[in-house]
Amino acid sequence: MKRNQSKNKAVLFLVATAIVVLAIYLVFKFDKQLLDLLSSRMAGLSFNPKTIIGVLQLILFATLAYLIVRALNTAVFGLVRLRRDFEAPTLVRNIFSIIAFTALFFIIFTQIFPDVNLGALFTTSAIFGVILGLALQDTLGNFFAGISLQADRPFQVGDVITVGSQQNTGVVEEITWRAVKIRTFQNHVVLISNSTAAKEPIEVGPRDNLNARLVFFNTLYTDSPAKTIHVVREAVREADNVSQKIAPVVRIRNLGESAVEYEVKYWLDDYAKYNDTDALVRQRIWYAFRRNDLSFAYPTRTLLVARRPKTSGGDAAPIVERLAAVDIFAPLSTEETTMLAQAATSHVFAPGETVIRAGDPGSSMFVVHNGRVAVQLNENGRPRTVATLSEGAFFGEMALFTGEPRTASIVALEETEVLEIGHQAMKLVFDANPDLVESLSHIITERLQALAASEDQGATDSDESAGLLSAIKRFFGLS
Numbered sequence: 001m002k003r004n005q006s007k008n009k010a011v012l013f014l015v016a017t018a019i020v021v022l023a024i025y026l027v028f029k030f031d032k033q034l035l036d037l038l039s040s041r042m043a044g045l046s047f048n049p050k051t052i053i054g055v056l057q058l059i060l061f062a063t064l065a066y067l068i069v070r071a072l073n074t075a076v077f078g079l080v081r082l083r084r085d086f087e088a089p090t091l092v093r094n095i096f097s098i099i100a101f102t103a104l105f106f107i108i109f110t111q112i113f114p115d116v117n118l119g120a121l122f123t124t125s126a127i128f129g130v131i132l133g134l135a136l137q138d139t140l141g142n143f144f145a146g147i148s149l150q151a152d153r154p155f156q157v158g159d160v161i162t163v164g165s166q167q168n169t170g171v172v173e174e175i176t177w178r179a180v181k182i183r184t185f186q187n188h189v190v191l192i193s194n195s196t197a198a199k200e201p202i203e204v205g206p207r208d209n210l211n212a213r214l215v216f217f218n219t220l221y222t223d224s225p226a227k228t229i230h231v232v233r234e235a236v237r238e239a240d241n242v243s244q245k246i247a248p249v250v251r252i253r254n255l256g257e258s259a260v261e262y263e264v265k266y267w268l269d270d271y272a273k274y275n276d277t278d279a280l281v282r283q284r285i286w287y288a289f290r291r292n293d294l295s296f297a298y299p300t301r302t303l304l305v306a307r308r309p310k311t312s313g314g315d316a317a318p319i320v321e322r323l324a325a326v327d328i329f330a331p332l333s334t335e336e337t338t339m340l341a342q343a344a345t346s347h348v349f350a351p352g353e354t355v356i357r358a359g360d361p362g363s364s365m366f367v368v369h370n371g372r373v374a375v376q377l378n379e380n381g382r383p384r385t386v387a388t389l390s391e392g393a394f395f396g397e398m399a400l401f402t403g404e405p406r407t408a409s410i411v412a413l414e415e416t417e418v419l420e421i422g423h424q425a426m427k428l429v430f431d432a433n434p435d436l437v438e439s440l441s442h443i444i445t446e447r448l449q450a451l452a453a454s455e456d457q458g459a460t461d462s463d464e465s466a467g468l469l470s471a472i473k474r475f476f477g478l479s
């Protein structure tokens, strides 16, 4: 599309140049005939036919000069773009054209009318000066403010700026000789005249800078600040577009009337997307609060709100049903499954959140109650999914049963509710069902083999299952 446009422009330029050159040629070739014609037609009038022909020549040459300046402009700034990979601002290009054209016009004028002193004409014509000054007052103001903006460069194309009392905020798209063009976050274009931009205070978020944002939230006075700060920092640091270069800072900004008021300060990779990132940060805080039993403060309701029971919804029946359907718990009696369900804690994760991080220590296992998770290995700093687990599947058993660090990371693929079962509850289950250890050790061996295969380490040997069995027994103090 752009290529086609440039082609059309080039053709148009060549045609226009050819027409003007032809017109100049004709005027020079037939100047005698033209002079005679004008003399006969204008007999009796006070006009000098020579002046008319001069003006005609001036117009034609000035048009040619304009075309030449356009071509020069394209060539010079095209070359700069190619060589330096730098797009010159529109204002600079326009100034170049104006100066080049004025110079050419002076030369042409003095060649055609050598007797007229153009400089004196301009300087001595006071009326001309006053008219021009009044008519161009705003335009010239914008023009010179534009020059000072270009020289000073307080912001550039791509930066996010907020201008003046109107608080116009958007991404700078262009700085012309008249105005600064910004695209707001509602995708509107706002033009701020250069003289306004030069006068008003401007807040700039440079594109190539690590810019920060503040997001506010609050908690009940009963929630621990240390826990809140840790939970929010961890929830925010992994959100999209939050820079990994600086860890987010969470701090108490006020001990308010009915809430502890916090702010989280985070840095963005792409500042122009701060609206989306602010929203994502708030969403992550909401989910982290829910998982960690923290509460937002609502002044009118604080005294009425009851703490949520640990298991989801307070009704254990769906959890008993879920656990009974997990293959490794199939041998358990209804009482044992109910006991396990009562010991289980429900957690909800947002899409993209990490449930378990590879290498961390772990002393609990999880059953997927709702949703889906991915089992991921780290490959040269990038996650690779080796398996996906959906409702009824379990994970985290390896670290729980062997005491080793987590072998893989588990990441929620959608909003996912997991049931966490701790070491103590599993020990009770094992005590009552020693056979369970054996079927679990088989599953762990199979998963370890799958991990080893995907890490290209070759399969683990068959003695491993037996080794695991005794390791688990030892870990749980079983005979």
Ligand code: CMP
Residues within 6 Å of the ligand: 356, 362, 375, 386, 387, 394, 395, 396, 397, 398, 399, 400, 405, 406, 407, 408, 409, 410, 447, 448, 450, 451
């Ligand atoms: P754990 O090592 O405690 O933490 C990561 C978990 O990922 C691990 O326990 C297993 O539950 C699970 N996991 C590892 N490999 C696989 C696999 N190949 N298939 C399914 N789950 C796996």
